[in-house]
Amino acid sequence: MWRLVILGPPGSGKSTQAERLSDEHHLAHLSTGEMLRAEVARATTIGQEVGQYLAKGHLVPPQVVNRLIHEKLNQVREQGFVLDGYPRSVEQAQALDENLEQLALSLDAVLVIEIPQETAVERLAARMVCAGCGATYNLDEIERAEAECRQCGGKLMRRDDDEPEVVRERFVVYQREMLPVLERYRHKGVLVSIDGQGSRPEVYTRLKGVLAKLRP
């Protein structure tokens, strides 16, 4: 059983890798981005509050995500988890520490998937996302006119925040907010950096290699 955090800039493939890892190890996959998009899609009170932040690529107020994660962590404490895209600031990292302490849990590792900004812009310009199940496709893998998800038949769409100028903004926000967070985890001795360039299976192999070293 693992208790992991996966971080990385937009387009690093962190959610895809988190998904595969959580499937393989039966871990709960907790993605704050996905939780927030679901709130927006359902037009809940939270969704209405955070819609503009997502559209601009800015971080939503920390108390919103802290609350979402707090509720979930409690539910999945026995199962193990992969936190995807959280924490995204020092304030969130502090909240997570307190949260884990209350639950008497600790993190096995914080994995950060690294890619250069222009790789992110290129990848996300070619990304299609299923509105039903959240599966992602690259335009190289599918026919440009393909409109339906191969997994659930849902409608394939582009994410508004995958437009190049929003991706660049998300990248800037990531670097500004994450530097001290990564420093904090490096200091605690749990940070592991993974090269995110190359294909999804290549990156996954690197990630598994890292976990194998942590627990041979």
Ligand code: AMP
């Ligand atoms: P992601 O799917 O992780 O790329 O996140 C998409 C968007 O959701 C981000 O650009 C933020 O607007 C918002 N978001 C996701 N996770 C967080 C978080 N931990 N804190 C604040 N905002 C977040």
